[in-house]
Amino acid sequence: MLYDKNCLAGKRILITGGGTGIGKGLAHHMASHGAEVVIWGRRTQVLEEAAKEINAECGEKVFFQAVDIRNAESVEAAMADIWEKHGALTGVVNNAAANFIAPTKDLSPRGYEAISSTVMDGAFFTTQAAGRRWIEQGLKGSVVSTLVTWIWTGSPYVVPSSMAKAAVHAMTMSLAVEWARYGIRLNAVAPGPFPTDYAWEMLNPTEDSSVGATQADQVPMGRFGEMSELGNLVLLLLSDGADYITGETICIDGGHHLAAPSTFAGLNSMTDAQWAQAKTAAKAASDKAKAQRSV
Numbered sequence: 232m233l234y235d236k237n238c239l240a241g242k243r244i245l246i247t248g249g250g251t252g253i254g255k256g257l258a259h260h261m262a263s264h265g266a267e268v269v270i271w272g273r274r275t276q277v278l279e280e281a282a283k284e285i286n287a288e289c290g291e292k293v294f295f296q297a298v299d300i301r302n303a304e305s306v307e308a309a310m311a312d313i314w315e316k317h318g319a320l321t322g323v324v325n326n327a328a329a330n331f332i333a334p335t336k337d338l339s340p341r342g343y344e345a346i347s348s349t350v351m352d353g354a355f356f357t358t359q360a361a362g363r364r365w366i367e368q369g370l371k372g373s374v375v376s377t378l379v380t381w382i383w384t385g386s387p388y389v390v391p392s393s394m395a396k397a398a399v400h401a402m403t404m405s406l407a408v409e410w411a412r413y414g415i416r417l418n419a420v421a422p423g424p425f426p427t428d429y430a431w432e433m434l435n436p437t438e439d440s441s442v443g444a445t446q447a448d449q450v451p452m453g454r455f456g457e458m459s460e461l462g463n464l465v466l467l468l469l470s471d472g473a474d475y476i477t478g479e480t481i482c483i484d485g486g487h488h489l490a491a492p493s494t495f496a497g498l499n500s501m502t503d504a505q506w507a508q509a510k511t512a513a514k515a516a517s518d519k520a521k522a523q524r525s526v
């Protein structure tokens with residue numbers, strides 16, 4: 232363990248999308264360094280299992296709420312519930328996201344909305360609900376958003392995600408200035424590929440769609456990122472050790488985007504028939520998750 236195992240003692244951190252993938256890894260990392268953690272997602276069973284798994288190792292540190300972050304009223308109600316039942320948060324990780332690869336010309340308005348509203352509106356509603364409370368109560372707070380290197384490079388075939396992540400980047404810089412006087416810091420991380428089940432089903436659904444963005448051999452360091460590496464960076468930003476850092480987005484990608492294969496440009500050669508196969512495969516994974524949603 233790089234950091235002291237109690238370095239986050241007294242911290243209470245909300246992680247959206249904390250039931251799976253990176254969010255679950257972050258929840259485990261923060262809980263194992265002494266923080267109390269609340270995880271959000273739309274599937275009660277998935278959240279419950281994640282909390283149980285982490286708590287078995289770390290003690291009763293992780294709590295969960297089924298929340299759809301696209302719904303401002305639900306976010307507000309769940310945030311009020313945290314303050315009432317657990318106490319004030321000290322940090323928020325805007326980690327939940329939706330994404331799938333698709334040719335932009337074929338995207339329906341609902342497809343665009345599903346991705347952009349989750350990433351952009353969800354991060355805004357969650358940040359505002361916590362920030363308002365910190366300001367009213369004179370409390371310090373730290374917000375960390377999980378972005379992606381496409382905020383600098385853009386990426387074809389994931390245009391709504393690139394646009395919405397760039398918007399959250401703008402929110403990070405803007406509120407860092409607006410809320411600095413309240414002691415509220417906003418930072419972000421921009422990971423390269425950290426393979427997770429759901430993301431890879433959405434971004435790498437078929438053999439033909441496996442391109443640079445999701446391939447370890449395209450990373451200059453020759454490997455994917457490890458959860459503990461991302462966890463250590465987010466931990467630092469959530470901790471008092473980063474008290475003078477605000478408005479920053481820190482890249483953690485083994486040099487991936489500087490070597491240029493970090494986008495989905497390699498999908499330019501896919502045919503319409505290959506795109507139809509990719510859509511069918513991604514939708515099957517998505518439908519399986521949807522059948523488990525509680526909200």
Ligand SMILES: CCCCC/C=C/C(=O)SCCNC(=O)CCNC(=O)[C@H](O)C(C)(C)COP(=O)(O)OP(=O)(O)OC[C@H]1O[C@@H](n2cnc3c(N)ncnc32)[C@H](O)[C@@H]1OP(=O)(O)O
Nearest residue numbers: 328329330331333339341342345423424430444510513517
């Ligand atoms: C360098 C490496 C970088 C990697 C960066 C990673 C970034 C990520 O963010 S990965 C995160 C992946 N995780 C998720 O996406 C988790 C959440 N996902 C979901 O909730 C679903 O999978 C969702 C994205 C499909 C959204 O679900 P929902 O809001 O319930 O939306 P619908 O199923 O009703 O679909 C809305 C709309 O979108 C069309 N659509 C769905 N899937 C596809 C697809 N694969 N291709 C094209 N279009 C798709 C769907 O047909 C609907 O449109 P209409 O048909 O017009 O109604």
Ligand SMILES: NC(=O)C1=CN([C@@H]2O[C@H](COP(=O)(O)OP(=O)(O)OC[C@H]3O[C@@H](n4cnc5c(N)ncnc54)[C@H](OP(=O)(O)O)[C@@H]3O)[C@@H](O)[C@H]2O)C=CC1
Nearest residue numbers: 248251252253272273274299300327328424425427429430
């Ligand atoms: N994996 C990678 O290589 C990279 C990932 N990222 C970013 O990291 C973050 C995590 O991605 P990853 O762990 O890979 O993917 P996952 O699909 O595992 O995580 C996304 C999470 O968001 C939740 N979620 C989606 N929509 C909503 C919603 N409307 N309300 C509440 N929760 C929601 C999902 O749960 P549920 O469906 O139950 O609601 C799920 O737990 C994302 O922001 C992604 O963009 C960035 C760069 C690289």
